[in-house]
Amino acid sequence: AGASMSVLSRPSRMMLLMNPQSGKGQALTLYNNHIQRMLNEAGVTHTLVITERQNHARELVKEADLSQWDALVIMSGDGLLFEVINGLLERPDWEEAIRTPLGILPSGSGNALAASIHHYSGASPVFSEELLVSCGFLLCQRLVARMDLVSIHVASSPRLFSFLSLAWGFVADVDIESEKYRQVGAARFTIGTLVRLASLHIYKGKLAYLPASSLAPASRPSKDSPLQRTESMPSRSATKGPSDSLLLPLDQPLPSDWVVVQEEDFVLMLAMYQSHLAEDLLAAPGATSDDGFIHLIYVRAGISRTALLKLFLAMEKGAHLTTNCQHLVHTKVRALRLEPHSPKGIITVDGEVVEYGPVQAEVHRGLVGFMPS
Ligand code: ADP
Ligand code: MG
Incomplete structure (x- = not known):
């Protein structure tokens, strides 16, 4: 930077x-x-x-x-x-x-x-x-x-901006269920993970993304020139926030250059744009503050409880991506769309619950100034 x-x-x-x-x-x-x-x-x-x-x-x-x-x-x-x-x-x-x-x-x-x-x-x-x-x-x-920052669209609420993560499945459930252990501080995520492992769920849905490799790197907005505006996806709130040039409305089919994940049974989907998911979880070890990537991680159904626990233990040092777990996939993307099939569930943005249902996201490189750095 x-x-x-x-x-x-x-x-x-x-x-x-x-x-x-x-x-x-x-x-x-x-x-x-x-x-x-x-x-x-x-x-x-x-x-x-x-x-x-x-x-x-x-x-x-x-x-x-x-x-x-x-x-x-x-x-x-x-x-x-x-x-x-x-x-x-x-x-x-x-x-x-x-x-x-x-x-x-x-x-x-x-x-x-x-x-x-x-x-x-x-x-x-x-x-x-x-x-x-x-x-x-x-x-x-x-x-x-x-x-x-990443702009997040859900079906019927206004667009949101996210600086950290978009989560569905295991991670989102742990984050929200563990709120009740707030008194133990950051250890709440460890406790929540162990509780959730005991009742491991499968989450059904359709996941698609625009690979980072398919485009020239997103450019940073320069400090003095106005942010670039494009017209393809005006935000609901008309003029506030940068427009999303990579997204089509959620009720329209995906753009043709997007990749659709074949599997529809997941244990978790986690999109990260900073390195840490919690103080002791280095979920995206390759992420830097303004790399312009969404670091997409998903775990396919079929993983054993033991293997999932091992992944989370390895994540403390950011080693989960190199454990050769056959069920874990990670890739860098510019935009993604998730359509959960089950009628109920939890989706979180930066650890906060958002409207459950179809959701899509696009990264805006270097949109905010940040300190300490
Ligand atoms: P923590 O990491 O302990 O959860 P947060 O900063 O994430 O701390 O805050 C938790 C929630 O409390 C957030 O949803 C935030 O919007 C909300 N919040 C902010 N200020 C207050 C307040 N004064 N009283 C209660 N809740 C608040
Ligand atoms: Mg919080």
């Missing part, structure tokens, strides 16, 4: 948005113990804004005077960042708004983006409070890199 890196001026003014309920409910204590003094000593002027409910942050950034802030920093898990990104892209001035650098200070139970950013820095893995401190130090350096 070196070519597209920039540095915020000193001193800098940041809005720090916090979800006090995130993780074990100790975000404010973590801020007082680890973050406040660090930012002050680094000359980062910041205003702490504590959210009162879900979607509060989304509404705040939708209305905010962004000229007052050099960056918006999220202290929470991935869920609050999801709100902020979508709030920015719902603004009439989304093209300007999405250039506001965003930052993350992990205090949630799902801190996948923070773990990814720490991983890109080349440092060896750390967890929980050490990960928070690492991200705090990186934030103080004020380096801004680019990060891909």
